[in-house]
Amino acid sequence: MHIRRTAIGILASMLALAAAGCTKLVPASINDFGAEKTVVVTLRDGETIRGHLTRGAHVTFTTFGRVYRATVEEADETGIVLTKPYIQEEYERYRIQRERMEGAALHIRDETERITIPAYKIVKVDEVTIDKMKSARAGGFWAFTVFVVAKILSARL
Amino acid sequence: MKSSARILVPFVLAASILVAAPCAFAQAVSTAPTDTLTLIGRSSWEAGFLSTFNFDRVPVGARMSAMGGAGMALAGGAEYMSLNPAALIGVERPQLESSALFYSGGSTIQTFPELLDIGQAQFLQSKDYRVSPSTKLNYNNVSLGLPLVILGGRGGLGLSYRREARTGEGSEDRAILKGSFAAGQEVNYGREDKPEDGVDAISVGAARAFGNFLDLGFALNWQSGTLRRNESYGLSQFGFEFLSGGYTFSQDVSGFNVDLGGRAHLGRLNLAAAAQMSHDLNFKNGFAVVRPVPEDLTSTKILAFTHLLDNTLSIPTAIGLGSSLELGRRLTLVGDYWIRPWSKADITRQEIIPTVGFSNPEDSTSYFVSLATADRKETFNAGLGDANSLRLGLEYALHSSGRVRVPVRLGYRTEKVALTNTMIPAGYSDYAGMIDRYFNGSAATEDTLLEAARYSNLIFRGDPVKSTAITFGLGVDIDTFSASLSVERRSYDVDNFYLYGFNPDPAFNATFPSLTAVTRHILTIGLTSRMRF
Numbered sequence: 001m002h003i004r005r006t007a008i009g010i011l012a013s014m015l016a017l018a019a020a021g022c023t024k025l026v027p028a029s030i031n032d033f034g035a036e037k038t039v040v041v042t043l044r045d046g047e048t049i050r051g052h053l054t055r056g057a058h059v060t061f062t063t064f065g066r067v068y069r070a071t072v073e074e075a076d077e078t079g080i081v082l083t084k085p086y087i088q089e090e091y092e093r094y095r096i097q098r099e100r101m102e103g104a105a106l107h108i109r110d111e112t113e114r115i116t117i118p119a120y121k122i123v124k125v126d127e128v129t130i131d132k133m134k135s136a137r138a139g140g141f142w143a144f145t146v147f148v149v150a151k152i153l154s155a156r157l
Numbered sequence: 158m159k160s161s162a163r164i165l166v167p168f169v170l171a172a173s174i175l176v177a178a179p180c181a182f183a184q185a186v187s188t189a190p191t192d193t194l195t196l197i198g199r200s201s202w203e204a205g206f207l208s209t210f211n212f213d214r215v216p217v218g219a220r221m222s223a224m225g226g227a228g229m230a231l232a233g234g235a236e237y238m239s240l241n242p243a244a245l246i247g248v249e250r251p252q253l254e255s256s257a258l259f260y261s262g263g264s265t266i267q268t269f270p271e272l273l274d275i276g277q278a279q280f281l282q283s284k285d286y287r288v289s290p291s292t293k294l295n296y297n298n299v300s301l302g303l304p305l306v307i308l309g310g311r312g313g314l315g316l317s318y319r320r321e322a323r324t325g326e327g328s329e330d331r332a333i334l335k336g337s338f339a340a341g342q343e344v345n346y347g348r349e350d351k352p353e354d355g356v357d358a359i360s361v362g363a364a365r366a367f368g369n370f371l372d373l374g375f376a377l378n379w380q381s382g383t384l385r386r387n388e389s390y391g392l393s394q395f396g397f398e399f400l401s402g403g404y405t406f407s408q409d410v411s412g413f414n415v416d417l418g419g420r421a422h423l424g425r426l427n428l429a430a431a432a433q434m435s436h437d438l439n440f441k442n443g444f445a446v447v448r449p450v451p452e453d454l455t456s457t458k459i460l461a462f463t464h465l466l467d468n469t470l471s472i473p474t475a476i477g478l479g480s481s482l483e484l485g486r487r488l489t490l491v492g493d494y495w496i497r498p499w500s501k502a503d504i505t506r507q508e509i510i511p512t513v514g515f516s517n518p519e520d521s522t523s524y525f526v527s528l529a530t531a532d533r534k535e536t537f538n539a540g541l542g543d544a545n546s547l548r549l550g551l552e553y554a555l556h557s558s559g560r561v562r563v564p565v566r567l568g569y570r571t572e573k574v575a576l577t578n579t580m581i582p583a584g585y586s587d588y589a590g591m592i593d594r595y596f597n598g599s600a601a602t603e604d605t606l607l608e609a610a611r612y613s614n615l616i617f618r619g620d621p622v623k624s625t626a627i628t629f630g631l632g633v634d635i636d637t638f639s640a641s642l643s644v645e646r647r648s649y650d651v652d653n654f655y656l657y658g659f660n661p662d663p664a665f666n667a668t669f670p671s672l673t674a675v676t677r678h679i680l681t682i683g684l685t686s687r688m689r690f
Contacts, residue, residue, distance in 0.1 A: 137638040141686045148255040151296040152318060155354060 022134035025126035030119065032127060033075040041080065042124040043117065049080060050128070061115065065091045070115060079122075082115040191458040197530060200468035200506045201443045202539060205614030206386055206406040209325030209352050211576045212438065212472065213497070213544055214239060217298045217319050218256050219685035223630020223643035224550025225568025227493040229479035230420055230429035232372075234687060235302030235315040238362040240477070240493070241418035241431040242374030245313035245364035248302035250637075254687040256297035260326065260679060262290035267674035269332075269655055282335045283346070283656075288675050291327035291351065296320060297683060305363075312365040313374075319360070321380060324352035325576065326679055332656075334392070345393045346656065353385035356410055356438075369422060376416040380438065384408050390450070402450035408443035408465065412436055414472070425483040433475040433497075441467045466530070468506035470539060473498045487554040494548070499541035499575045499621075508535035511610035513595070513603065521596040526610045537612070542621030546572035550628070561635050566643070568628035573621040578652040579672060580619025585609070617654075624649035630683075637690065643683040650676050 028039055033053040041049040051059030053075040061068040061082060067089040070082035201207050216226040218236035229240040232247025234254055266286055273281040298319035305312045330348040357380070364374030384407065391401030418431035443465030451458050475497035482490045508531040517523040550568035557563075584591070584605060595602040609616060626647035633640050655673045 134636075137635065138688070140640075141638060141688045144257070144684070144686045145253065145255040145299065148257050148296045148299055151257065151294075152299065152357075155296070156357070 022131045022138050023128050024131035024134065026129055028125045028127035030077050030122065030125060032125060033080075038128040040126045040128055041122055042126070043121045044123050045121075049082075049117070053080065060088070061085065068115075073114075077119060079116065079118040081117070083113065085113070085115055191460060193460045193462065196461055196463045197528065198443075198445065198463040198465045199509060199528070199611075199613060200466045200504060201384075201406070201408050201440060201445075202468065202470075202504050203611070203613040203615050204445070204463075204465060206404075206408070206443075206445060206465075207384070208579075208614060209350070209386070209576070210322075210355075210384060211325055211574050212322045212356065212470075213546075213572075213575050214321055214433070215297075215323055217300075217317075218254065219630055219641035219643035219683040220552075220566065220632060222645055222681070222683045223566035223568055223628050223632075223641065224491055224552060225548040225570040225626065225628050226546070227479065227491040227548035227550040227568065227570075228481070229418070229431050229477055229493050230427040230481035231489070231491060232420075232427075235300035235313075235317055236298055236319070236685075238300070238315040238317055238360060238374075238376050238416075239298075239319060239321075239358075241420065241429050241479070242315070242362040242376040242416050243364045243372040243418040243420045243429065243431075245302065245315045245362055245374055246311065246366050246372040246420070248304050248313040248315065250304060250689040252302045252687055252689045253300070254302070254685060255299045256683060256685040257294065258297045258320075258684075259292070259294045259682045260290075261292040261682075262326065262677060262679040264288040264290060264328075264678065265676040267650065267676060269673040270671040273656070273671060280336060283332045284335070286332040286655075286673070287330070288673075288677070289329045289331075290677055290679060291329065293327065297685075307363065307365045310365050310367065312363060315360065315362040315364075315376070317358075317360045317362075319358055320355055321358040321378070322356040324355045324384060324386070326677065327351040327353075328677075342394065346390070347393065348390040349388065351387045353387070354383055356380050356382040356384075356412075360416075362416070364418075371422075372420040374418050376418075378414050378416065380410070380412040380414070382410050384410055384440075399454060400450055402448045404445050404447040406443075406445040409441050410438055411441070412438040412472070427481045429477075429479040429481075431477045431479075433477075435474040436472055438470045438472055439467070440470065443467070466506045466509075468504050471501075471503045471505070473501045475544075487557060489552045491550045491552075492548065494546070495572075496543065496545040497575075498543045499539070500543050502539040502541050503536050504539045505534055505536045507531065508533045509611050511607050513606045513610060515596065521593060524592045524596070526606075528610065537615075540577065540615045540618035541575050542573060542577060544573050544575050544621065546570060548572075561633075563634075564632045566628070566630035566632070568626075568630075570626040570628065570647075571623070572626075573623050574649075576622040576651070578619040578622060578650075579617050579654055580652065581617060581672065585616065619652065622649050622651050637688055639685075639687040639689075641683075641685040641687075643681075643685075645679075645681040645683070647679045647681065648676060649679075650674060 025040060032039055038052055047063045049059050049061050051057060053072055055072055057072045058069055059072055061070050066087055068085040069088050070085035073083045074081040198204050216222040217239045221228050228237060231244060233244045234252055235248060236254055237244035269286045271283055298317055300315060300317040303314045305314045328350050332346045333343050334346050335343045358378045360376050360378045362374060362376030364372055366372050386406045389403030391398045414436035415434045420427055420429045445463040445465060447461040447463055449459050475495060477493055477495040479493035510529045510531055512527045514525060515523045516525050548570045552564050552566045555563045555565055591602050591606060595606055624647050626645050628643060628645045630641060630643040652672045652674050655671045
């Protein structure tokens with residue numbers, strides 16, 4: 001009985017922690033590139049780059065219909081250069097927008113080997129931080145829910 | 158089997174004290190042999206195992222609890238499906254809710270017999286009788302609510318697992334017994350009654366709005382559970398328990414019923430009606446192990462393995478009417494009234510044919526009772542009283558802004574529940590005298606003894622227990638998260654047997670002891686958390 005309760009407690013804690021990963025965005029700037037921060041860079045067309053923007057780090061670049069993983073070659077006040085991109089996900093409902101973009105200045109194709117984003121395209125830089133209050137609420141909710149479910153299961157199984 | 162084994166528990170207790178107390182220390186370990194018996198009992202109702210079980214629905218969720226259990230006219234979350242399925246219209250986003258309850262409490266002794274005549278010119282004094290309700294932490298519900306479009310109209314869907322009916326409050330009783338026979342020594346009497354578990358329900362409900370005026374809904378409830386009760390009692394002196402007895406009982410219960418409900422919107426006033434349709438509750442696989450208190454340390458111990466008869470309880474339809482009124486943006490008043498005619502509830506089981514007599518026609522102490530079962534079914538009234546409940550509540554938003562809302566809640570509930578006081582009908586108070594009259598040829602007395610053998614504990618069901626509850630609660634809503642706390646103090650007076658360890662085996666047919674009157678105060682703390690996605 002003691003082992004079962006301990007196991008349930010550990011499971012509840014793990015689920016609560018896993019489910020409580022609540023984040024929020026706080027304003028940052030280009031000067032935060034290279035710092036030990038996870039940032040979200042929003043570009044003029046609504047595309048985003050998410051990750052730790054320092055040389056050699058892997059980031060996620062979301063553009064119309066596609067999500068790339070790429071390596072940061074350069075990130076400073078002049079812009080961001082990503083290399084070795086590969087497609088992680090693709091959304092067909094953005095096909096038309098992507099085809100339009102492929103004809104524009106920013107060329108992103110399957111064979112893309114280098115993505116260059118000039119600084120003037122950057123409209124916003126946010127730092128990704130843990131929303132402690134939201135995490136606490138979510139953690140409390142899931143821990144309590146798992147406790148109640150565990151009580152039900154222990155009574156009925 | 159010794160005829161003395163059939164005597165009343167106070168007799169047993171008294172005799173035990175008489176014999177055992179002086180030699181309690183000399184015989185620290187009983188070496189008495191143990192006999193095992195396998196018996197066919199009656200149903201769990203007549204055997205008395207269900208005497209603390211209340212099959213009325215308990216409030217679900219801390220918000221409802223804090224508002225006195227009222228709120229069928231509110232557009233609530235998925236948990237309000239248990240009051241009124243039409244309330245599911247209030248589910249505007251997918252939501253998950255869970256609740257737990259903590260029970261505790263105290264009691265006030267009104268009366269108890271301080272001097273018991275146990276025959277043979279012996280008297281049993283008792284003092285310092287006290288009852289302590291047990292504490293318990295248990296689940297209340299987990300509910301999922303989803304907004305839906307049903308047949309082109311706005312609707313809601315609910316899925317819920319909840320504790321539908323509790324088993325009653327457990328308790329620990331203590332008293333100090335003393336008799337001249339024990340050379341003036343005081344003996345501690347202790348009894349622990351632990352009803353466990355209850356009836357749970359898995360419910361699926363749906364509601365649909367018909368214009369801006371009317372919401373209608375239904376819920377399907379699959380009920381199941383295992384009812385358990387452990388009772389133990391014993392005598393001790395200087396911390397050493399020298400005699401003990403008790404029983405362990407369990408039985409599976411299952412059923413299915415349909416709830417119907419509707420809400421009408423009249424501006425700030427909402428009216429609601431709901432019905433929990435009649436159905437049968439099936440009690441199966443009943444089993445009890447009974448350990449009668451032996452006469453003394455050297456007496457044979459008995460373990461009676463008792464198979465209880467399967468039975469069905471017909472549960473009458475419950476009707477509820479409710480209203481809610483919004484006064485401004487911060488204050489909401491609610492009021493509900495429920496009635497369920499439990500007096501129409503019947504028990505159906507195999508027919509029992511009892512036999513009473515004397516194994517030795519020359520000896521009035523050789524009285525025995527035996528039971529046989531027939532192939533026919535027998536239906537009889539369950540002896541419950543009509544339940545009704547008036548529930549009033551209010552909710553006031555202390556703080557209400559875009560993201561945060563802090564409501565406080567108050568409530569009041571008065572109800573008669575499907576629990577009854579124990580009552581000793583005229584003619585049943587002198588069991589030994591009844592047997593003497595039967596021995597002397599009284600046919601009327603034989604009928605009474607046969608009735609007692611057939612229905613046993615049901616004969617002692619008196620008026621329904623009336624309870625009053627005052628409730629309070631606090632909630633916090635922040636964005637998609639809500640947490641609610643409820644505190645309920647429920648008080649009720651209940652009459653029960655004193656020094657009573659009933660026994661479903663007619664071979665150990667106890668006579669009818671005295672009653673106690675106790676006011677119980679049950680404190681229930683409820684906690685609910687809800688997340689909208």
